[in-house]
Amino acid sequence: MRPALRSLAVLTVPLLLGGCIATAATDAYGPGDPGFVTVAGQVAPALGGNTPIWVQTPEQARAASERVRSMVHKKTISAETAVQVALINNRGLQATYSDLGISAADAWQQTLLPNPNISVGLLGIGQPGLVAFKTIEGMVANNILALLTHKRRSEIAETRFRQAQMRAAEETLRVANETRSAWIETVAAFETVALLNQARQAADAASELAEKLGETGAMPKAAQAREHAFNAELVGQIAEARLAARLAKEKLARAMGLWGADTAFFVPDALPPLPGRLMNKEHVEREALQRRVDLQIAKIELEATARELGLTEATRYVTDLGLVAGFESEREKEDGKTRLTGTAQVELDFAIPIFDSGAARMKKAEFTYMRAANRLAERAVNIRSQARSAYLAYRASHEIARHYRNSVLPLRNQIEEESLLTYNGMITNTFELLADTRARIGTVLIASRAKRDFWLAEAGLAAAIHGGGEAPAAGGGGEAAVADAGGGGH
Known part of the structure; x- marks a missing residue:
């Protein structure tokens, strides 16, 4: 049996190594939230005090x-409360964290390492003079190529796992x-409804006054119709603004993952005032290149592709290599005695690369690497442009909103005050x-829309620096405006 034991010893080292590897892998990838600490640390600078939570058990879900x-x-x-709720309750984000676990x-x-295959066979069953069998064979087969390439495959797996962590961080930021953008749009929409209701009070007064003057014959029908039309148009604008506000609130509820009784929440009546000072981002491009998560994903993709190219090159000619070790023990009966011999x-076992030399796989791996390299370069160029654009929109939208607040609104207030004085002095009429x-x-x-555009631009700047998508473009369609009662614009 000693020769058989010596042959089986060939596989002893791979089996022992496999046990050590299994223990190390369990420590690295086995915890209940593998890689999530890295994800939370990656998004912390962008989220401020908000913290993502990975819900995995029914108890955690109830809490x-x-x-x-x-x-x-x-x-x-x-806005901060809305973001924190989304980080806890958004089921799409939780699904992404499950992808991280996968x-x-x-x-x-x-x-x-692949498990070894063991086979045992009996020959000469029922042989006369021998009990049960004549020959017993045992074989142990193992994949030697898997052992030789184990380090490369482990490095590729670790690289792909780091990429999955960055993808989870990107989805968290998104x-x-x-x-945050949905909260800004919701508050701005309800603020618009409140301002239009103020305009309606003036429109109702003008319409009522026009009707009374018309009854006395002091106002022609065309002028009366003009005031009534303005009032009717404003009613329609208010209805549209209310619908937009409700839809914006539903969008916010979806982002936070709310349904049922949890949708009974409120938002402030107005957006916060403009900040006195702006963030100074002179090196916004460099900061974006350092922090953008999607750029890190592209870098890791290039690294993983390079490692896969190296593995393909290493296994170009030898794609399968197996080692089989075993023994054969035969019993023979001679002179009334049973003699046992072992072999x-x-x-x-390996494949001969006669027809497939691996050239096609190598070419595919090389083009895959070039594709990853070009996409990384493209991503870097786009990130630079997005950072510049976001910073430009951030500063310009603040200037515009501040102009309306500091210049246009004071003039309009002064005009209204002077108009009230001349009205009290019976110089101008009620309609003026x-x-x-x-x-x-x-x-x-x-001015309210300009303030909304600024806060959206600030959210877009954060996304351009850290990643997670761009905020909606400022100054979109569907804006509410008070109808003009004068001229032929109806």
Whole structure:
């Protein structure tokens, strides 16, 4: 039996190494939240005090649901509260974290050696003079190529797992930015409704006055119709603004993952005032190149592709290499005695690269690497441009909003005050006073939209620096404006 034992010893080292590798892989990829600490650390600078949470058990889900309800149910929520709720309760984000766990399991699997195959056979069953059998054979087969390439495959798996972590971080930032932008749009939409309701008070007064003057014959029918039309158009604008506000709130609820009773939340009546000082981002391009998560994903993709290219090159000619070791023990009966003889056996199994030399696989791997390199370069160029554009929009939108606040609105207020004085002095009539009031409210609406565009631009700047998608473009369609009661614009 000694020759058989010597042959089986060939596989002893791979088996022992496999046990050590399994223990190390369990420590690296086996915890309940593999890689999530890295994800949380990556997004922390962009999220401020908000923290993502990975919900995995029913107990954690119940605790998260109770926490979310305590934060939003019948309460007025801030932008930071909305973002924190989304980081806890957005099911799409939780699905991305599950993808992270799947990637960890895949990486774990790649680090493990294939299990050996063991076969045992009996020959000469029922042989006369021998009990049960004549010959017993045992074989152990193992994949030697898997052992030789184990380090390369483990490095590739670890690289792909790091990429999965960055993808989870990117999705976390995307959800946070989407929620913040939805909150800004919702608050701005309800602020627009409030301003239009103020304009309607002036329109109702003008319409009622026009009707009374018409009854006395002091106002022609065309002028009366003009005031009534303005009032009717404003009613339609208010209805559209209310619909836009409700739809914006539903979008915010979706981003936060709310349904049922949890949708009974409120938002502030107006957006925060403009900040006194702006962030100074003279080196915004460099900062974006250092922090953008999607650029890190592209870099890791290039690294993983390079490692895969090296593995393809290493296994170009030898794609399968197996080692089979075994023994054969035969019993023979001679002179009334049973004699036992053993024979060792070792086999090497591999494919001969006659028809497939691996050239096609090498060419594919090389082009895959070039594709990854070009996409990385493209991403870097785009990130530079996005950072410049976002910073330009951030500063310009602040200048525009500040111009309306500091220059246009004071002039409109002064015009309305002077109009009120001349009205009290019986110099101007009621309709002129109401027209100046409507003009002031119209300017307030424009200033409100300019303030909304600034806060959206600030969210877009954060996304351009850290990653996670761009905020919606400022100055989109569907804006509410007070109708002009004068001229032929109806």
